[in-house]
Amino acid sequence: MRIIFQIKIPKPTIARLCLLYQFLEQAERNGVKRLSSSQIGEQLGFHPHNIRKDIGYLGEIGNTGAGYNVIELKNHISQRFGLDRKRNACVVGLGRLGRAILNLDQFVLKSYKLVAGFDSNINKLETMKTKIDLFPSSEIIEIVRRRHIELAVITVPARAACKVADQLVEGGVKGIVNFCNIVIKPKKADVFIRNISVTGEFHYLSALITLNR
Amino acid sequence: MRIIFQIKIPKPTIARLCLLYQFLEQAERNGVKRLSSSQIGEQLGFHPHNIRKDIGYLGEIGNTGAGYNVIELKNHISQRFGLDRKRNACVVGLGRLGRAILNLDQFVLKSYKLVAGFDSNINKLETMKTKIDLFPSSEIIEIVRRRHIELAVITVPARAACKVADQLVEGGVKGIVNFCNIVIKPKKADVFIRNISVTGEFHYLSALITLNR
């Protein structure tokens, strides 16, 4: 028996295990039953050492000599990382991108449920067709609180993004995916923000290409 | 005078400097002329030490005692990372998300130019209204080659993503933003892939929330 609860998992490990989780879902759909650390490393582009070490943080065992059971391993990650919990989410800013995300189907969204969409343009809210409830942005704090929304996607124009983020956090949101072309930094230690934009990703790729790293 | 050319820039540094670049653009728009490492660190959530070290890799100097000139620093990053080069890009998969990206305006896209959209559904190509030239997916390799496309966004259904990526790379694409719910690994050392999905980001945020890291 091992003592596992207080061990701190490094952030790079968390990121890799999330990737591994997605990979295991694929594998499961394809009917793969077992995978060894070297097979996983091969597919994901990591060293097998690294995979084993990462999995070691879960405090759970593969089968010595026979690799990992795909479903078991997947379940361990989802339990440890809280991916098995249903979480409510919302989208703020219903331009093309926001509407595209609001229309993702439940199969793609997995355990996340979109329970609200927000936009500052009230006319837009009235004319839009969607199964998800829509509200004016002025009601963000209240609705987030009432519907226990933990996660949010921001797709408003850049200048409005910071204010929206503050309101979401005030309502109780703990995680934000910010798709605006702007860097938002969390103001509270228990709130996490991912700043993602097509241009930002293009910049990073351009840098890698240029430096050939 | 310093010898700077052969110094290898660590990946975390590249990522931070890309973030810094975006931040400097904001600052410039807001009329900010100078920034110190502690001001930058404050805004971006890094230690000033780290900022200075990172900037040090550019082999260029701030003003001792007076911080960094916003425009100069921005230019150094863009030159070193090749962000000043115009690069052609394309979008493969013209569902809602793909169309949203295809319609991003040039102000948001900065130095990147979308020069082609692809979809396997030819009817869709004929009925879509857009200023960007559209082609059937079967022509990816040819068009990518002919139009010197370096960057691509993939927004096709997950099962088609790998094949699309292979074709893009064969045509000469060097950087891919994959928005599918699937992990694609680059098959050539000089090709870089960013796997991004709303669900994947939600997973990572959920893990951080659950582990409170």
Added chain:
DNA sequence: TAGATTGTTAATCGATTAACAATC
């Protein structure tokens, strides 16, 4: 059993933080 593959400790490598002299 023999081969394969894990889990874990140790060794290396790299990145972050600290400190301080240089200097505008």
Added chain:
DNA sequence: TAGATTGTTAATCGATTAACAATC
């Protein structure tokens, strides 16, 4: 000049890679 802030070296910290005993 004095205060502020950089650039850079050194010290610490953390993560990755290597190696190997344990074991299915």
